[in-house]
Amino acid sequence: MRSFLTADQQARQRDFREFVALYVEPAAAEWDRAQSIPAATVTRMAEAGYLGNMLPVKYDGRGWDTVTFGLLNEAFGRGCPALTDLLTVQAMVSMTLLKWGTDEQKSRWLPPLARGEMIGAFALTEPSGGSHLKSLQTQFTECGDGSYRLNGQKTWISYAQTAGVFLVVGYVDSRPLACLLPRETPGLQVEPITGLLGFRAAGLGRVTFTDVAVPAASLVGKPGTALSYIAPIGLQYGRISTACSALGLVRGCFEEATSRAATRKIGPDTVGSFGMIHSMIAHMGTELEAAGLLCLAACRATDEREPDAFAKALMAKYFASRAAVAAANDAVQIWGGAGCHEDAPVSRYYRDAKIYEIIEGTSQIHEELLSRNFIEAGAKRAAQIR
Numbered sequence: 001m002r003s004f005l006t007a008d009q010q011a012r013q014r015d016f017r018e019f020v021a022l023y024v025e026p027a028a029a030e031w032d033r034a035q036s037i038p039a040a041t042v043t044r045m046a047e048a049g050y051l052g053n054m055l056p057v058k059y060d061g062r063g064w065d066t067v068t069f070g071l072l073n074e075a076f077g078r079g080c081p082a083l084t085d086l087l088t089v090q091a092m093v094s095m096t097l098l099k100w101g102t103d104e105q106k107s108r109w110l111p112p113l114a115r116g117e118m119i120g121a122f123a124l125t126e127p128s129g130g131s132h133l134k135s136l137q138t139q140f141t142e143c144g145d146g147s148y149r150l151n152g153q154k155t156w157i158s159y160a161q162t163a164g165v166f167l168v169v170g171y172v173d174s175r176p177l178a179c180l181l182p183r184e185t186p187g188l189q190v191e192p193i194t195g196l197l198g199f200r201a202a203g204l205g206r207v208t209f210t211d212v213a214v215p216a217a218s219l220v221g222k223p224g225t226a227l228s229y230i231a232p233i234g235l236q237y238g239r240i241s242t243a244c245s246a247l248g249l250v251r252g253c254f255e256e257a258t259s260r261a262a263t264r265k266i267g268p269d270t271v272g273s274f275g276m277i278h279s280m281i282a283h284m285g286t287e288l289e290a291a292g293l294l295c296l297a298a299c300r301a302t303d304e305r306e307p308d309a310f311a312k313a314l315m316a317k318y319f320a321s322r323a324a325v326a327a328a329n330d331a332v333q334i335w336g337g338a339g340c341h342e343d344a345p346v347s348r349y350y351r352d353a354k355i356y357e358i359i360e361g362t363s364q365i366h367e368e369l370l371s372r373n374f375i376e377a378g379a380k381r382a383a384q385i386r
């Protein structure tokens, strides 16, 4: 994998992994128990430029490419998937605004997001369902002067507990519409969600909007565009971030499982001497390599604006999230009883891994989107042959 990276990307990868080894991995179990990330950690990430990594320098970002963003997420996924989710949502909000925000919105929101002084939350999912976005219930009502009233509820929103700004998608009549709402907006309420299976420290919340006044200047794009143009930008970076984070977790499982297999003695033998353990390790190591290549392809395609960047991000997220679930399952198995205790990193990986198959579209929704994409390409090929 390293041979596919430029010298700059390799140097940054070393920095990211060093940061995670020093400041993230040692504390991840404690954050998981406390179900929160200390503000000092977020500040440290902000100071390193991690929260505005892809935003242009003119907005106080670092201007890094998507490959570097992927390496950052991979490094953090090894240490703490719940904290990596902060990189996910920050990029989703920032990159959506960079593409679709007005000049005024960009100059107001991007610098504090880039400096990490403000956290962004991406509010799409509702209690009525996250997979079928056409059935969103959150409603904008036109006031007649270009402004709107917003009513509805969002749920499972990462970092809602600490976000300073929310990118919200709802409907005006049958047209999807997006807007940006500062946390202090009257009528916007956040209720923390605790007790999650994994990503326990990701500060999730339910967000309720009661007669919220939305001025025209807060709209992102025009009515009708939110699901076809606005949200897909956020979801593209969200899927890349999630895929690379899952890749980091697979690496964590692989490293923990192989070290344990090499050193844990059972009578005269090590765990790693048994054939059935070989099978798990061979599978895990191969999936690690394959997921890494898919993630790199998705990041590169996004950087180079290739037409299949969307499909490549779907494939990377679909494959890496499933690989994470399988790797965590096998890593716990290889660790045996010790892997079932909270002190073992593999036990946290086991809980966190499942989340990757749910967020940014479930595995079933990925299968739906990918198969449609492949069949459409098949139809075009068939038409050319005829």
Ligand SMILES: Cc1cc2nc3c(=O)[nH]c(=O)nc-3n(C[C@H](O)[C@H](O)[C@H](O)COP(=O)(O)OP(=O)(O)OC[C@H]3O[C@@H](n4cnc5c(N)ncnc54)[C@H](O)[C@@H]3O)c2cc1C
Pocket (backbone or CB within 6 Å): 089, 122, 123, 124, 125, 126, 127, 128, 129, 130, 131, 132, 155, 156, 157, 158, 159, 196, 198, 199, 202, 204, 355, 358, 359, 360, 361, 362, 363, 364, 365, 368
């Ligand atoms: C830790 C965590 C963080 C999250 N962060 C955010 C966030 O920041 N912002 C946000 O907006 N959301 C967030 N979510 C929500 C997440 O995106 C949704 O949970 C996800 O999209 C699935 O929606 P749902 O939970 O409503 O499941 P449902 O839509 O009710 O789906 C339930 C099951 O039905 C399946 N299913 C649904 N439709 C189909 C179909 N057409 N074909 C086959 N199977 C189908 C699904 O795959 C799933 O298995 C987060 C969730 C978690 C757990």
